[in-house]
Amino acid sequence: MRINCSCLKCTDKPSYINVEINEAFFSGKTISCSEGHEFFFISASPRSQFLIQQGVESFLKGYYFESFHTLYSAYEAYKKEFVAAHSYNEIKDLESVKTMLTKLDRSERLEGAYVTSFISLSNGKVPISLSRSAVELRNNVVHKGILPDKASCEKIGNAVFKFIGEGNLLIAKRCMEETDRFPLNQLYETDYAQSELKKKGFDTSINSPEDFYNKDFISYSILLNILSSMTLIQDKDITDHMFTDQVKNGHFIIS
Template sequence: MKLYLTCMECFSGDHWSYPAELQDSGLYTLECRHGHKTNISLQNHRYEVLFELGLNAILDGYYREAISSFTSSLERFYEHAINVICIGHDISVEQRDEVWKMVSAQSERQYGAFSYLYLFGCKDIPPKLPRSKIELRNNVVHKGKIATKAQAIAYGEAVMGVVLPVLARLEQQYSDAIQTLVWEHLANIREASDKVSRPVTMNVGSILSNMENSLTLEEKIGSIQKTRKHYQWVESNFA
């Protein structure tokens, strides 16, 4: 999976985009063909990026890897939801970080923390993966099962079926907390990149964001395929 970055200095007159490999830090350094240098922070949360990795894996025929990425995305979404609800109830960063250390090593503990916080914060029982999808995940991740394309797509749809309703509920009840978490995320990127100037912010289209969550999973895969073909054509004709 690649991101396509745009130079902010020549954006108005030159819409050339530059491919970049994903960075765990969320920080990207771009030097365009005119010599302008730009530092870019990726605003998308980790759970969004991991889900997009799963979609790209399906497109490339790596169905086992797609299920693994979707699983990681769901786990990081639980963390995201925990932080949103805690912020909404005035829990400080320091308190959240200290308690997170107690559960960070085990996904089951994180899921338990999410379930109870969602019940407390939203007064409702959170959606969960169907038993059949949990068994598929365990067989793929822990037993080396080779998944099919249909299984990978169905699993991704099941993860969306958990994330999107919770995300909509959080946006309804905790919109300010969500924005605070975005600023925390960007501040963490800036703090880790103190050797570069203040980066500009970029947000890429994600099926788990407001920008594109009306798409079905297969429609989003088709959109990714079209985008790839476009940039491949541009690179081959204008490189």
């Protein structure tokens, strides 16, 4: 997976850096443009949206095996991001959140933590869960080697989209009701990226346009699709066919 990001120092003409979306994309790495401008790059967008987009684009290319697995990975990644965002909102300490996340290494633990976080943020509402048939489908693909086809991808895709959509809707509603100033999941990702940059010795304060164009780091955020942390989702957007609708748009953003 790769994505284009613009170089801030190529001011004469627009120039893009083709960045590989790998683990270092989220933990930080050095990238450079064709003119030799070097930056320390870190994503300030959650990984689930890149997995979601990869699931959509693989589906569009007919790579159903990759699409299915990526969509399911997005579901697991989203739960972790949601729990992290909730915990960070409570305790405001990134290191403690990081330690807590290491304890959620098993899927049933993560599931329990997600339900608890969701109930806490919604004042008592229990989140939807994947249907029994969607879980069976996932188990058949992951544990029995069943090859997923187009219909399987749509089934798991629509289930995962609705699940994540519901989580994002809760976060969006809290902003609209002015409980939170920013979407909690985006706030966590932004603060995480800032903290990693500070650890590397970068001054992340931007006080003038010059500061912006002269900085040697890129804290990268992007709105990729309806499930991005910066998309303002509404009740009417939550349906049983969100994935099917998204693939009909046919957008290729990452490659």
